Amino acid sequence: MMFSMHPSLTNTPIESHCLITPSADSIRAHVHLISPVFNIGEQEDVSEFIITLFDHFICCLPSHLSISSTLSLESTIIDQIFNIKLLSSGQCPSCLYSFKKKETTNMLIIEINNLNNLTDALAHFFDREEVSSFTCSNCCKCVKLDKRITINELSPILIINFKRCRVSFDSTEKLSHQVNYNELLDVFPYMTSYSVASSDKTENIDSSNNFFYKLYAIINHIGDDLNSGHYYCYVRSVDNLWFLVDDVHCRTVSSAEVLNHPQALMLFYGKVFYTSKTIDTSFQQIPHPLTSVITESNINLDSSISSSSV
Numbered sequence: 535m536m537f538s539m540h541p542s543l544t545n546t547p548i549e550s551h552c553l554i555t556p557s558a559d560s561i562r563a564h565v566h567l568i569s570p571v572f573n574i575g576e577q578e579d580v581s582e583f584i585i586t587l588f589d590h591f592i593c594c595l596p597s598h599l600s601i602s603s604t605l606s607l608e609s610t611i612i613d614q615i616f617n618i619k620l621l622s623s624g625q626c627p628s629c630l631y632s633f634k635k636k637e638t639t640n641m642l643i644i645e646i647n648n649l650n651n652l653t654d655a656l657a658h659f660f661d662r663e664e665v666s667s668f669t670c671s672n673c674c675k676c677v678k679l680d681k682r683i684t685i686n687e688l689s690p691i692l693i694i695n696f697k698r699c700r701v702s703f704d705s706t707e708k709l710s711h712q713v714n715y716n717e718l719l720d721v722f723p724y725m726t727s728y729s730v731a732s733s734d735k736t737e738n739i740d741s742s743n744n745f746f747y748k749l750y751a752i753i754n755h756i757g758d759d760l761n762s763g764h765y766y767c768y769v770r771s772v773d774n775l776w777f778l779v780d781d782v783h784c785r786t787v788s789s790a791e792v793l794n795h796p797q798a799l800m801l802f803y804g805k806v807f808y809t810s811k812t813i814d815t816s817f818q819q820i821p822h823p824l825t826s827v828i829t830e831s832n833i834n835l836d837s838s839i840s841s842s843s844v
Contacts, residue, residue, distance in 0.1 A: 562574060568583070569590070577762060579760065580753055581641060584800075588616065588640060592612050595610055612640075613638075614689075614690075615689065615690050618688065618689050618692065619638055619685070620686060621636055621637075621726050622634070622681060622683050624679050624680060624681040624682065631670055633670075640689075641694075642659065642692070644658070644694060644695070644696065644697060646698065647709060649713065650713060652694070652719070655713065656694075659683070660684060660685075660724045662681065663680065664681075665679055665680070666678050685725050685726065686725075686726045688721065689805075691802065692802075698799060708757075712795075712796035713798060714793075715798065718746060718747070719746065719749070721745050744807070746805070747803035748803060748804055749770070749793075749801060750802055751769045752792065754768070754798055754799055767780075768792045776788070776789055
């Protein structure tokens, strides 16, 4: 799919220093390749579109774009950039058996009902949850316990999707209230390492500079419900200017407008390094092994295209 949107690339190898600018027209013309459920002129959920797009990108990757097992258990570059590794944990109150289950996701979908800022919404998402009927795999008893989700490993990109819908018995209502968010996000309080250290008084809680993310894009939705309306976005440029991108229109906007938009739906954060004295405003680069894979694949793109198809 990636190459079919840019037919000129099929016959010309890409130099490693060149950038490919994706075309919205090409994506629109080939949207049926992402999934047959997507049709031109019909509105779909943006989170569903992005997740489906990631899955399709993975299917389209040539075999030599896969990451070697020495780098990660994950198999693709998409996984390496977007996958967040979560840990679900709890303890059986009957036999005191502790269970841990690892999960992966490329998007945090968080509740915002009766919540007015991102900090409270994240705290609610990662808060302990009471499970009323849990069958312990150790003692086989059905018990009530507290389960908690924490972030086990971070990704270079963090996508946060506000769940702007409230479902009742016979209807779905859009939550249109403003949710406040900051340009800089510290995720350390939601890490597994923080949870362990805070519960063990002998452990020192060391919040290093590796847990900060900087906002670089926002998708907004305007309309009375999520089945209609209009999507547009704010995007930060490499020189830290904000742009509003709305179909064919693009203009610069202030950071105040970006940070105070009442209809924000999805936030995109990139990992940065931060200390109390200074902040490195440049986003964390893709790890060097991944860069090597991408460079090698671009050089050999011509030969790979002939043997792969969408």
